[in-house]
Amino acid sequence: MSSRSRSSRGAISEEEINELISKLQSLLPNARRRGSSQASTTKLLKETCSYIKSLHREVDDLSDRLSDLMSTMDHNSPGAEIIRSILRS
Amino acid sequence: MASTSSSTAVDERERKRKRTSGGESPAAGAEAQPSKWQTRREHEIYSSKLFEALRLVRAGSPASSTTTPARSRLVREAADRALAVAARGRSRWSRAILASRRRRLQAAHRARLRAPTVPPSRHPSAAGTSAAPGKASKTPALARKAKVLGRLVPGCHKLPFPALLSEASDYIAALEMQVRAMTALAEVLSSVSSSASASASGSSSSSPPPA
Numbered sequence: 001m002s003s004r005s006r007s008s009r010g011a012i013s014e015e016e017i018n019e020l021i022s023k024l025q026s027l028l029p030n031a032r033r034r035g036s037s038q039a040s041t042t043k044l045l046k047e048t049c050s051y052i053k054s055l056h057r058e059v060d061d062l063s064d065r066l067s068d069l070m071s072t073m074d075h076n077s078p079g080a081e082i083i084r085s086i087l088r089s
Numbered sequence: 090m091a092s093t094s095s096s097t098a099v100d101e102r103e104r105k106r107k108r109t110s111g112g113e114s115p116a117a118g119a120e121a122q123p124s125k126w127q128t129r130r131e132h133e134i135y136s137s138k139l140f141e142a143l144r145l146v147r148a149g150s151p152a153s154s155t156t157t158p159a160r161s162r163l164v165r166e167a168a169d170r171a172l173a174v175a176a177r178g179r180s181r182w183s184r185a186i187l188a189s190r191r192r193r194l195q196a197a198h199r200a201r202l203r204a205p206t207v208p209p210s211r212h213p214s215a216a217g218t219s220a221a222p223g224k225a226s227k228t229p230a231l232a233r234k235a236k237v238l239g240r241l242v243p244g245c246h247k248l249p250f251p252a253l254l255s256e257a258s259d260y261i262a263a264l265e266m267q268v269r270a271m272t273a274l275a276e277v278l279s280s281v282s283s284s285a286s287a288s289a290s291g292s293s294s295s296s297p298p299p300a
Contacts, residue, residue: 012251020254027123027261045234048257052241055264062271063165067157069278070147070164086277 024048123262135175136270142167143274166190172267180259181252185244 021041028047125131146163169186176183238253239246242260245253 012249017251017254020251020258023123024254024258024261027258042228042231042234045231045238048261049234049237049241052238052257052261052264055261055268056241058268059168059264059271060161060165062268062275063168064157064161065275066143066271066278067161067164069275069282070143070160082281 123258126259126262126266131175132266132270135171135266136274138171138174139168139270139274142171168267168271172263176259176263180263181245181248181256182243182260183263189243 021044025044028044028051030047143164146160146167150160150163170190173183173186178184235250235253236246238257239248242253242257245256248256
């Protein structure tokens, strides 16, 4: 079972890789500012890594905040109903 | 009022259909689309899953017993799990998040039942190609960055380059939605708790009840 059987069309084309790279680049926050599509792949990967790390940090901060808020939520069952209805709307 | 809500629902469906390329809602086996993380519907689904997961965390660990860092770790894990479930198994990182948790629970369970043995080995990845066949001249710098990226996205440390890129795109879009949903939930909770404490202290509430 060769590992290359994954791409049945043969080697993965450079073009597909470039397409994936540009899709990734469009997701990064810098995409609008830069305007050029000539960022080197290395730089792009570096930005992707730092962006994912900053997103992880944000999620961690939000988890801290939510866990603090949760303890105040304890005595507040009507609040839970309100929250559910807000989430539904 | 009923007409506006139904038209909004139709609107959302149209928006979702326009966003997902290919017209039809993604069928089983279709690739994960990063754009689906931007629909309002996904946001709602994730928010309710997140809220339910948080309630379970709160019920499982009364405030006095768990320390704050431990609780926020539980919250983070619950949020990641909810995110992985929202992906509906169509991306490798989501399957890895759910699988790793199951493995840890099984290992802990087995350790409780009998003497600790060798932990279950990971399923051997037959491919093991870390260098992509496509990019012929992969400089070491690029390979290093790719490895770092593979470590950041769960379950993707052995993927070939193109698959790694597509998983990373989906993961980034999902993380952004996670941040949006958690921020919104935090805002709601803080406003609810602050208004609750205000009314509890007997002061008049800011918003008068609708006449």
